[in-house]
Amino acid sequence: MRAKKSELLTQWRRDVRLLPGAEHLDLPTLDDHIPTFIDELIDALEAEADERVAEAHAGGSPSAHGLQRLDAGFDIAEVVAEYNILRDALQDLVELHGLILQGRAARILNRVLDEAIGVAVKTYAAQKAVELQQRREEHLAFVVHDLRTPLSAMSVAAQALTESLPESTTSNDAAVMVRTLQRNLGRLDALVTKVMLEQVNLVSSAGRKLELREVDLWPLVQNLLHDLRPLSDASQTRVLNLVPKDFTVQADAALLTQVFQNLVSNSLRYAPHGEVLLSARVAQGRVECSVEDDGEGIPPERLERVFDKLETDPDPEKSGTGLGLAIVKQTVEAHGGEVTVESRPDHGTIFRFTLPLRAGADTGNS
Template sequence: MVHELIDPRDTPERQNQKLLKIVETLMRRAEQSSDASGEAYAQFQRAVMLEEEVRVRTRELEHALDLLNESNARLALANAETEAARANLANAIETVQEGFALFDAQDVLVMCNTRFGKHMADIYHLLRPGLRFADYVNLVATSVHLALPEGESAEGWEAYRIARHKDDHAVFNVMMAGNSWLQVSEHRTPDGGTVILQTDITDMMRLERQERERLLDDQSRVIKATLEHLNQGVCIFDAQNRLVGWNRRAGELLSMPAGKFQLGMFFATLYRQAADSIRILSGTRLDDVEAWVASTAKRAPLSFEIGLGRDRILAVFAQQMPDKGFVISFTDVTAERAAVRTISQVNETLEQRVAERTLELEDALSEAERANASKSRFVAAASHDLLQPLSAAKLYVGSLEDDLQDAGLRDRAAKAGNALVAVERILGALLDISKLDSGLAAIDRTAISLGSLLDQLKDELEPVARLKGLDFRVVRSGAVVESDAAYLRRILQNLASNAVRYTGSGKVLIGVRQRPGRVLLEVRDTGPGIPPEHQDRVFQEFQRLNAKASPSDGMGLGLAIVERACRLLKHPLNLTSEVGRGTCFSVELPLSTAARAPSPLPVPGAGAAVPFEHRIVVLIENDAGLRAALEITLDSWGLNVLPCASCAEASALLQQIDISPDAIIADYQLDDGALGTDAIAALRAQHGPVPACLVTANRSPDLAAACAGLNAALLHKPIDTGALRGFLERALT
């Protein structure tokens, strides 16, 4: 109930007054009451409790008053410290030697020291706290004590000053009236305010000017000394074309006394004094020089030469300087020009000698080309002339092998045949090298199936390798490459034959590695290997590392043909070898882009055996010995042979016996320039499409193409009897 009578919002004094009033009233009622002693005692208890609460509240009030007094004391102390700090800050700022001002984040002047703005007496009294930054800049820009640069207005300087105010840090110099200088530093505070420092740098600027003048004097002396040490003559003119500097060398080169050079004299005057002794060379005119000197625009460097006396030459170089003046230098180039004349004369002599030597070399080259062409013609002719009797000898030996009954005689005939085959290989290799060296070898690039080529190679060499006890393996490939069929077959045949020939034991492996857009055709063996110092030699003619090899094993021409053929076909050829471990030759071939795969290469001599009895063959061969040998060979096979020396003789003989032949075998080069292709065409015109075969020592692709167009078989000399019999078997089937 007591709590309900007291308002907590009253002050402690008011609450105590109310409690005392309540206690007094209750005590009075207790004394006046006639109730039972129990009720009086209860009222007494309540009075005691109220008194205790009054005592507690009184203590709380006293504590609160103590705290309030303590807070007031601390506040007073803080205020005193603040005022002291402000005073210290003001004193500190005042002791700063520079002018100091602080603007708040709203660009309002908070405080400044007495040195701030003291150089501008007309606005100094206006620089007080509360001044806005823009107004401060306007006051400075319009002050009579601000010395603006020439051509700059107060408005322009004010705009520049406001623009620099946007930077966090800015430092610039300001010139004041009376030739004094201020350095103004402006820095942004963390709360966005601005601090400005004004430093008097007049003494510093004066010292800097004095130092600059001293340096200029020193520099002038250094430049003067440098000019005097130059080997060139130098004259310096200012923007008004007046002489302001020169060195002694200029007078020496121009042959002018030192007294004629006077400070401040004009260029035209100096030129008139020297005009009698100099002349302008190298196509430059005097008007051009005078126009260059008189020009007020930016001038490009000018160079020309002048002559003095009979043989003295000076190179003159004039260049504009930044202050619109110019400098002219004179260099004595008499010795250099004399050297140039001498060199020119020497060059003319050398050119004449080079021309003479070139003519000699052209004659030598022509002679070498004629000799090379003559060599090629000789090799071709010699090969043809040698192949004719060689073919006859092979045919005679072949017929002897069939007729001889004695085993010893047959063995001798077989050895003679092998010797003839070795000679045939050497002649063929010489003919191939002659063609490749002469540059006359023609190539016919077609799509070639490596599978068919490798199958033929395996059939040819596997029996030979087996006789030597070698493991001969060919990994077949379905790749189709772009190359010349004849040359590619010769390349692979020579590499594989060499591997079989020089491998004593082990194996020979031929395979193909796939690469993007190409393949590597590899021939590996386990032979003796090739030492690194001999690996280049093996591709030269008549080079055989195995000195014990017999002529029947080759004359060292196989790899020479391989290297030349690969170079002609642009097929990269690589050799890797390790002595005692073996050798690997690899040829890089491009994959063919043909739409369809090529047909398999024909295998010479393939075909089933057919009877030749009562079959008539016309043989046209102008060489009597070879014609007789072929006749014996064909007759031994059971054929009826009509040997003739020319097409006319064959035509007349067939007309006389009134019969058509079953096949025609004709030599390509007949007497009186006649050709076997024409003979085949003439006989076919009389007797219909008779199967025909052309025999020749000519291995050109053009002749092969002609035979293909004629639908005639082509056999090369020396004649392979197996290939000849294969043709007849196909023709007579």
């Protein structure tokens, strides 16, 4: 069998290539630990006692193989299948030489393969569960983050409503209702903050499936700016929607709204008493959207890290959760676009991101 190892591997590779997860793997990735595992299996068959079966797995190669196959995109059934393909290839090799695999040799072969399958599947499943939990936690953190901006707008609006009431009405029903509103907004904000503080260990993509459709860009931006008006009024910042009214993009409307919301909220924080411009144009067959402010800008040493998770301003008065721009980057990239930032201290900042045009759109306009 040792002399026929190359022949055995060739047959295994040919048959494993039929698995969907293995079709596009390069040879080293496809092989992974299998050549070493075959040597371990042969050692076990040549040993004089069954105790060597346990030694065949002392190096932990099936465990590492389960992790490697998860990274390679195998599903768990394919992990099992490739070991059974090796079992069949070994049987074919034995029969080809007029031998019969039975008795102690058959027991050792099946035990080694079954143990390898068990270890690889256990490791695969455990890591898959960890990654799923991480995605759920990160998605929850992102959703909670996106609640902060409308909550802030509601709080500012409630405060403005309180200040607009005449002093003589402080005890009437309207004043009581406004105070109840403020109190419950405060409780909700505290709950959101608590959840966010529990979700700071982030690792991977939010994992939300895009719901793509044709989206009219101008009304989407206009509706968002209407909802954020209490914030812009409070910071005395002028926010202008310069998006052409005939622009249509292919996007997930809810996620696209989050992108604009996070960028505008960021600009309002850094450009009080200033101006924020939202615009869009066609560039190289795609829609390029931008959010520009004339605020204090971003220091050069922070510019490369602004899209990193948990990266936030060291100034306590301006620091956020460190998730807003990370959400922007992940969402734009999920749409097949890219996001960039340019900034000069004391001159302002401009964020740009690209989106696909709607199907059949004219790409000649600018």
